[in-house]
Amino acid sequence: MSRLVQGGRRLLDLGVRNRDFAQDRRLRILNAVAVLAALISLLYCSFYAVYDWRHFWREIAFLPLMALLYTSVLYFTRLGRATFAMWYLVSVALFHLGVISWMLGPESGSLSYLLIVPFVLALLMGENDRFSVWPIAVAVGVLFVLVSLSVQSGSITSLPQRVQIWIFLVNSFGAIFLSCVVAVFFRWLIQVTESELDAERRRSDRLLHAILPGSVVPQLKADRRKVIAQDIPGATAVFADIVGFTGWALRTPPDEVVAELNRIFSRIDKLCGNRKLEKIKTIGDAYFAVCGAPDEMPEHAERVADFALDLMAEAENWDSATLPKLRFRIAIASGPMVAGVIGRTKFAYDVWGNTINLASRIEEHCNPGEILISAATDAALPVRFVREAKGPFDIRDQGPTELFRLISRTEKKGRALEARPASP
Known part of the structure; x- marks a missing residue:
């Protein structure tokens, strides 16, 4: 178990140089979201394969490719290219969710995952970034409307009503759960950062008191x-x-x-x-x-x-x-x-x-x-x-x-x- 925890920690710390708290936090969020997105894609792929691989053959072929693209985000974070990795992850997520929602149909509830994209992007954006989260939010809204108004029937329309409801509920609550996981993880990173900053502040105070009189500090x-x-x-x-x-x-x-x-x-x-x-x-x-x-x-x-x-x-x-x-x-x-x-x-x-x-x-x-x-x-x-x-x-x-x-x-x-x- 300890080896698994250590391995997960090393995975989250890919590209982290311990020089800039904001940059390190962005890299950790990117690593976590990329891994979660890849795992969820493979999990859905397994479900479709077990339920009826002939019916969901398009989804089964598409989802492993998306998992591979999500995993490739780790390559860019390992190089420390946080900004490029962020926009690469957003692009992959928009393409993935748009296509899979079009395949399954708006009745599947998979469009709920689209709402996570601007939320995650808002967590990743820094004060000095030249781009805003609003264009992505607008793009998500447009994609949401286009897929919702699509007249094409999706893969789940021919399934029994009970199965359709279960898939809709799993996707809807899955999106909520994933949002909560990301939010909790972000809050944990803030607490870790605050602890590191507090330790650094105490260290700086000790150094100042070591070289300057106490009343001058x-x-x-x-x-x-x-x-x-x-x-x-x-x-x-x-x-x-x-x-x-x-x-x-x-x-x-x-x-x-x-x-x-x-x-x-x-x-x-x-x-x-x-x-x-x-x-x-x-x-x-x-x-x-x-x-x-x-x-x-x-x-x-x-x-x-x-x-x-x-x-x-x-x-x-x-x-x-x-x-x-x-x-x-x-x-x-x-x-x-x-x-x-x-x-x-x-x-x-x-x-x-x-x-x-x-x-x-x-x-x-x-x-x-x-x-x-x-x-x-x-x-x-x-x-x-x-x-x-x-x-x-x-x-x-x-x-x-x-x-x-x-x-x-x-x-x-x-x-x-x-x-x-x-x-x-």
Whole structure:
């Protein structure tokens, strides 16, 4: 049974590329209707053959040919030619139903199947199709009238009255049943499509939340053309650069380099999440994050200082056969900055301003295993952080700048610790 279901599913999916939901739905409907029409044609052919093959010899010769033509629709859907297959199926159906109704006579009720043609075509038509369903509906009406008014006697007129009634009822209710089957199948396809679209939407949301701050995503989804920019009066930026990584990477196979860097940055991502920092990007082997943007965070300097000390502790306890020793240079600066989303197809949340430039320049003066902070960050830190003054540095594009080294944290409370001068 499972093999039969799998085979039926493969038959319905002929030509489906999983690229365009509307196109895939059209192909599945075409495949289903073509198979149903072929099976019904063979079923009627079998009935006529069993009942009286001499009386219905024309129908018995005609119906297998129609079943073959319906089956040939699958060849075109397999090639992905949905539009051609649609009009080919409509043409075959009109020819089939017109001829068979003329053979059997209007009393047979086979004309009822004609009404399904515009109904199925309406389900198949897309918004961008240049043709309308109304010409086909008119053609069906004309064909219906012509066959109904035909004076020629059909095959069933010479049959007993009871048999004529049964054939009329079978054709009439068969047309209703087939319409219901197609409608239910179409509704099932819509539900499947909606489920796939919902899954795709959730996946897109996850991707957006992975690359953009949570508070920015709703703004971007509401209007992708909107310029998302923010003036941040106070936030803290941090750069963490891996010491000696470039030289190590030159001596190491690429797959090991990428795997190790991914492992390191994954750990940093977790530390960022724990301290509620916003990762901005990675630049080579450097990690750039901020706190206080886009969402205001009063204790932004404190959270970044905790993050930096957590990262140093992580480096001390690093265990890896590939990169046995892990050390960082960490630079921190606090102050105003501008934040926003750039890009139209590839979105990126970024921050700019002198505070970012200062943090980047401070990193150039860091020693391996050292955390340097700006004077603004030092002033914003509470008493539990131990710092020492490093003296003024001639920072590129900044001039003489007072920097401090973040040493550790304590649980002491009271007045702020005075900055101690650097040891000679």
